Amino acid sequence: MLTKVHTGLDAVPGVWWKPAHRAEKMWVAIAFAWCMVLFAMMPLWHWRGGQNPSGIRRKVEPRAFYARTVEFTKQYQVGEDRGFPIVQPPAGSDVYLTALTYQWYPILQLVQGEKYRLHISALDVNHGFSLYPLNVNFQIIPGYDYALEVTPTASGDFRIICNEFCGIGHHTMVGRVIVLDQRGERVSDNSNARLTNAPGGTTGAQP
Amino acid sequence: MSAPALPSPFRTCVFTGRRIHKDAEALVKANAVVAVVALLIGAIAALLLVLTRWQAVHLLPADWYYRILGVHGMNMLIFFIIYFEMAVLWFASTALLNARPAAPRLGWVSFGLMSVGALIVEWMQWSGKADVLFTSYPPLKAHPLFYLGIILFAVGALIMVGQFFATLVIAKREKTYEGSLPLVVYGAVTAAIIAVITLLHGAMIYIPTFLWSIGVIESVDPQIYRMIWWGLGHSSQQINVAAMVAVWYMLAALTVGGVVLNEKVSRSAFVLYVLFISMASAHHLLVDPGFGPAWKIVNTSYFMYMAVLASMIHGFTVPAGMELGMRLRGYTQGLFGWLRRAPWGDPGFSGMVFSVVVFGFVGGITGVTIGTEQINIIAHNTMRIPGHFHATVVSGTAMAFMAATYYLIPLVFRRKVAFWAAARWQPYLFALGMLLLSMGMTFAGSFGVPRRHWDISFSQAPFSVQFDPAVDLVLAVMGIGGIMAVTGALIFIAIAVKSVFFGEPLGEVVRGVAVAGIPQGLTHPPVHAANVDEINERLHRESSRWTGPTPGTMALVAVFLVAFVVYYFTNWKLLSVLWKVG
Numbered sequence: 088m089l090t091k092v093h094t095g096l097d098a099v100p101g102v103w104w105k106p107a108h109r110a111e112k113m114w115v116a117i118a119f120a121w122c123m124v125l126f127a128m129m130p131l132w133h134w135r136g137g138q139n140p141s142g143i144r145r146k147v148e149p150r151a152f153y154a155r156t157v158e159f160t161k162q163y164q165v166g167e168d169r170g171f172p173i174v175q176p177p178a179g180s181d182v183y184l185t186a187l188t189y190q191w192y193p194i195l196q197l198v199q200g201e202k203y204r205l206h207i208s209a210l211d212v213n214h215g216f217s218l219y220p221l222n223v224n225f226q227i228i229p230g231y232d233y234a235l236e237v238t239p240t241a242s243g244d245f246r247i248i249c250n251e252f253c254g255i256g257h258h259t260m261v262g263r264v265i266v267l268d269q270r271g272e273r274v275s276d277n278s279n280a281r282l283t284n285a286p287g288g289t290t291g292a293q294p
Numbered sequence: 295m296s297a298p299a300l301p302s303p304f305r306t307c308v309f310t311g312r313r314i315h316k317d318a319e320a321l322v323k324a325n326a327v328v329a330v331v332a333l334l335i336g337a338i339a340a341l342l343l344v345l346t347r348w349q350a351v352h353l354l355p356a357d358w359y360y361r362i363l364g365v366h367g368m369n370m371l372i373f374f375i376i377y378f379e380m381a382v383l384w385f386a387s388t389a390l391l392n393a394r395p396a397a398p399r400l401g402w403v404s405f406g407l408m409s410v411g412a413l414i415v416e417w418m419q420w421s422g423k424a425d426v427l428f429t430s431y432p433p434l435k436a437h438p439l440f441y442l443g444i445i446l447f448a449v450g451a452l453i454m455v456g457q458f459f460a461t462l463v464i465a466k467r468e469k470t471y472e473g474s475l476p477l478v479v480y481g482a483v484t485a486a487i488i489a490v491i492t493l494l495h496g497a498m499i500y501i502p503t504f505l506w507s508i509g510v511i512e513s514v515d516p517q518i519y520r521m522i523w524w525g526l527g528h529s530s531q532q533i534n535v536a537a538m539v540a541v542w543y544m545l546a547a548l549t550v551g552g553v554v555l556n557e558k559v560s561r562s563a564f565v566l567y568v569l570f571i572s573m574a575s576a577h578h579l580l581v582d583p584g585f586g587p588a589w590k591i592v593n594t595s596y597f598m599y600m601a602v603l604a605s606m607i608h609g610f611t612v613p614a615g616m617e618l619g620m621r622l623r624g625y626t627q628g629l630f631g632w633l634r635r636a637p638w639g640d641p642g643f644s645g646m647v648f649s650v651v652v653f654g655f656v657g658g659i660t661g662v663t664i665g666t667e668q669i670n671i672i673a674h675n676t677m678r679i680p681g682h683f684h685a686t687v688v689s690g691t692a693m694a695f696m697a698a699t700y701y702l703i704p705l706v707f708r709r710k711v712a713f714w715a716a717a718r719w720q721p722y723l724f725a726l727g728m729l730l731l732s733m734g735m736t737f738a739g740s741f742g743v744p745r746r747h748w749d750i751s752f753s754q755a756p757f758s759v760q761f762d763p764a765v766d767l768v769l770a771v772m773g774i775g776g777i778m779a780v781t782g783a784l785i786f787i788a789i790a791v792k793s794v795f796f797g798e799p800l801g802e803v804v805r806g807v808a809v810a811g812i813p814q815g816l817t818h819p820p821v822h823a824a825n826v827d828e829i830n831e832r833l834h835r836e837s838s839r840w841t842g843p844t845p846g847t848m849a850l851v852a853v854f855l856v857a858f859v860v861y862y863f864t865n866w867k868l869l870s871v872l873w874k875v876g
Contacts, residue, residue: 092622092826094547095481095540095554095615096390100473103557108834110842111555111610114851118606121855122599128866129591129667137874138668140581140590169756190756202874208583213431213516215675215744219759221872222742224674226582228516229433233583238874246759248752250675250744252427254434255357258748261755 140225143204143234152208152232156183160193168194168263181206181234184262186214186227188254191247191262198267199242206234215251218264224250242268303394308803309705309816313470317398318388318461322381322706323794324405326699329377330790332412333692336369337783344731344776348769349750356748360427363746365419367428371530371687372447373412378695379485379537380408380454385706386482386540387461392470396460400453407450414443427746429527432503432514441504448496455489458482477554477561478547481540484564489533491572495525517584524575531683532571534691535605536564538653541694542612542646548701549643549813550636551623551820552616555844560611566604574601580670590667602662609654610851614844621843622822622829629846641717642813645697648725653690656732657682659858669865671875675746678739685732688779693725696786700813703790709797710811713789720789724782730775737768740868 090105107115133139159174159182166173172193176182178201185192187210197203207216209229216225221241225233247262268274304313339362345353354362388395395401417439418424424436462483465471475483499522505511543560546552554560576593579585620632627635637643660682664673673679703711711717741762743750752759798811808817823829830843837843 090554090557092553092822092830094552094619095477095543095560096547098391098471098473098476099557103474103561105556105558107556107559108842109839110837110844110848111559111614113840114610114848115559115603115607117855118603118610121606121858122603125599125602125662125666125862126591126595129595132668132866133587136668136870137876138671138869138872139587139876140667140671141587141876142583144583144586171756212433213520217675217742217744218873219742220762222672222676222740223872223875224581224671224676226520226579226674228520228583230515231517231583236874236876240873246757248742248744248747248759250747251431252360252429252434252746255360255425256754257360257746258356258750258752259754259756261752261757261759263757 140235142236145232145234146230147208147232149208149210149229152183152206153185153187153210156185156192159183164193165196171263173265176203178202180204185210186216186249186253186260187211189249189256189260191249191260194263194265196265196267197237197239198271199239199269202236202238204234205237206232208232212253213251214249214253214260217248217250219246219248221245226251239266242266242274244274307389307705308708308800309819312389313392314706315388315394317401318384318395319706321395321398321401321405322384322389322702325377325381325384326702326706327794328409328412329374329381330787332369332373332377333783334787335416336366336374337780337787339363339366339369340776340783341780344773344780346748348773348776350766350770351773352749354748357422357425359748360746361419361422361425364424364427365416368415368419370692371428375534375687375691376447376451376530377408379489379533380405380451381702382537382541382698383455383458383482383486385702386479387458387465389706390476390479391462391465393461393465393468396457396464401457404450404453404457407453408447409450411443411446411448411450414439414446418443429523430503431523432506432516432519435507438504438507441500441507445497445500445504448493448500452490452493452497455486455493458486474557477557478540478544480561481536481543481564484568485533485536485540487568488529488536488571492526492529492533495522495529499523499526517582520579520582521575521584524578525572528575528578529572531687532567532574532601534687535571536567538649538691538694539564539608539612541698542608542650543615545642545646545694545697545701546612546616546619549640549646549815549820550616550619551822552612552619553622553822555611555615555618559607563604563607563611566600569600571601571604574665577665577670580665580667581674587667594665594667599662602658605654605658609650609658609854610847612650613850614847617844617847618830618833619820619822621833622826623820626833629849632846637814639718640700640814641721642697642700642815645693645700645721645725648721649690649694649697652685652693652725652729652732654854655857656729657686657690659861660736661686662858663862663865666862666865669869672865672869672872673739675744676739677735677743677745680745681732681735681737681739684728684735689725689728689732693721693728696724697721699786699790701815703793703797704800704812704816707794707797708800709793710800710809711789711813712792712797712811713785714810716785717789720782720785724779724786727775727778727780727782730771731779732775734768734770734772734775738765738772741765741768743769
């Protein structure tokens, strides 16, 4: 039982609720099955995968968060680079990073393979956390503490690029994260923040 | 006794014999013309931007880069698109239904409101009082008039959408058509419903933000702002999707006699858009701190990807409708004989096909993939994002609207399309340019190149960042593609302006006689034979059980599905090698 042949410009007299051809039904079924796969992948990755944007999220007063970051910096400072303190917190601890126009404060020094709880928030406006060259990105919003469980699986010298427009100096906002290798030593000559090989890691997230 | 003869408010279309109301036609014209003006501003901005992001050229200074970026976003995503959609709504509700418009004078009031709002926004942006980009995330603050301008524009648009619904009621009551709405108008209705949802989100967020900017309320929560704003920002792109699909069905009918395979399937797909597509705004919040995984999964999948299903259905039914339409007219050779024999020299046809293909293969696949909760970690705010939405909004929607314009010029403005030789290859230039631009941006983003960023050489930053050398190459591809696309857009604008304001009147149109400046779908209308229903029965009877009467389209969608699966799982692979984050 076919409908009378007509185009999308014609009004349709009578009943148009007619069964579709088997081939058309098949495509709808295949598309539906694919949509279910797309849907299932997300809970599946929470269960089995290692990269999820969940974190522990809570509201926070921006100035209080910044004060906590400064306190954390004083507690674990091990050096300085271009005026920015380098901070090496113990493995497994809470780590604080504040985004403010136009800097990432402080420089973090972490150890490969150790787990940290990285708290990130902003003091003033929205910022974008983009870890280079891994291309790991998070939205940083003032008033919200984004605490992510992070395990650096590769050592090297990393950068944090701001990738949310935050004002006229946005493009100068670059931070630094140093990841020591498992012996606790800096990886030499890695200024481009290219990755070294590490268990479970490859040389960067390139297409 | 008949009443004294008033001049009829209707004229009869020389091509289709439909009744066209003159007031409605004037509103179609006004909205379409302003849309093209916005397109011109946006296109010039686009050229400046692409020549700045192409780091080897780096044209604009920082402040003007960010300012022009805001101008480009507003003119393209809001003004061009929404004015054109208003033209589509007026056209669909009156010309396609032989109906009169509801309250045409009110139409001019809403048009005036929209235009005053748009002018205020332009003034604020160009004078540097609203350097907050298109998204205007607080606590970044613009001049109060900027927010007020957007509110005026949205109110005007909302009234106009209301008039669209009122026109439908009038048409139904006055019985200007028989039976159910044509599918194209049905699609326009879904676009209008989504427009209402969108514009209400706009009011919900811009009114408090305006009050905050004048100091009446103390603060706007930046996370709540992002959530509701994207109910405007992304949903407005879903108006585009619904309107674009409606235009696909329309052009398929006009150019090759494309038929509707099954009304139930196509209409159900449009209903899925209305029900689920608004949830897509959650895409923008996947790596935000304000929401948990369950909320993100439910919303980003638009509740189990039902709106993606809808697009995959249209992605089949539109080409399949064209294939069957061609086969019914005798082009039955092989799998792709219908495609080979299609009118590739008709810009209404070629533009529509490029719109379908690039929207689906590039925009659709990248969008669903980067809109996956975890994969968004390697895409958020990188150039993969503009790479995606230039493939949807520009290569998809804008391309479809350009293709439609080649038919609207003779149908509505009753002029020949000027610079006809240029018009015939304009879609090729524009589509190829946009494809290169989108691909260049997408690959640059895969290397971590941020979007909305003036200087990726980081010359003034405290720490050096050195991108992979391949980034220079893909940015050059983006730059060349962008120049080609802007050239294509400027050619389109030149054609539209010349035709509308200085164009040659149609004169007498004789069926079967090709005329330069009139698309062949009008001079050689793709009418079906009188016994078309018999032919249809036979094609169905003789077709394979698996591939149906449209085997060529089945082959094409199979290729699409394979590309989708490969791209999607490649991204999971890229994600899996990163640091552990959770």
